[in-house]
Amino acid sequence: MLKQAALIALLGVSASAMAGGWQVKVGGSTIAPTQDTTVAGVGVVKAESELAFTPSVEYFFGDSPISAELLLAAPVNHDVSINGENAVKIKHLPPTLTVKYNFKNSTRFTPYIGVGGTAFIAWDEETKGALSGASVKVKEDYGFAGQVGFNFQPADAKNWGVFVDARYAQLSPEVRVENTPIKFDLDIDPMVYTIGYSYKF
Template sequence: MKKQVIAAAALCGLLSGTAFAQTVEGPWLVRARAVHLDSANGDSTGLGLAINNKWIPEVDISYFITPKVAVELVLTVPQKHTLTSRGTTIGSFKHLPPTLTAQYHFDPIGSGAFKPYVGAGINYTRFSAVSLPPGVDIKRSSWGPALQVGVDIPLTKQLSLNFDLKKVYIRTDVSAGGANIGTFKADPTLFGVGLGWRF
């Protein structure tokens, strides 16, 4: 009888452990998004500088430190932009803007159908392949804050649909003949839609 009780207790422990493992989500979340970049085009040079808006690919990797707190690294490939002055094309450049944010994930809304989150962090942008008129140049790097809000909508146990909105502060000093003539502020708003995989 004693052996049967021990066996039953062990079986219950095994089953409850299995059930617990099935209900606990893994700490990693990887998303792939299509993101629309909409630049604020703030310019203090007096040249009327602006870059084009565009759709870009984005991949991000999140790690959940706790069930509600995560860190996210946002990655893409160098993006080429056309630079215009009062509507006339004057050159182009590429920029690579990796962003790191800390996120807070709220309790699910509507029986787990919506999982909203907010985030804040820092962006580093590297400018390359700069092609501008002779004597005109831009600073090659930019540091700035990033703000984020989004929602995950579960499709299966591990797969989710994601909508994400970020404001990233990207700016660079503009020079002509070696003298600083002002600052160009791209400061884009980025709206993304994609899929996430939790493991």
């Protein structure tokens, strides 16, 4: 309940602003899970690393160093293995909202840090290998997110720049194999490493 409340509060913060500037960011990301799960009678269950297209929209609150960024990643196809063998493919969306502090300075580098909330919205689970023919359901999950990175604006650039950042997402969606007693939380907790272009209006 606390996770959902935090996410709703952050959405309210970004929607309440009346004046400021917008920035669109287009990048490519590596989504690298940092955890795996040992399930009794099943073995080691692990979400594998994936590549994703990750556009985002950022809003700057006037002249302050505060901004809010909403990650709008394209649907991600995530492979899940059991004891090293691919068993489930999950298509999901990972919308993530962070409130950021931008360290403005006299250089063209602008470092930033952010905290916020994230979601794991799954659908269209497909089984194969050890689970071929079984029906697997993955529930939505919500968690906290952290972000650190920088934006660089070249000398000849008026509105555009390049950025690099890393995000951490706390996610452990519930997985259930129907018509069996198998049910567990899949610990993913991914790091998301992104590089891309930014354009500020």
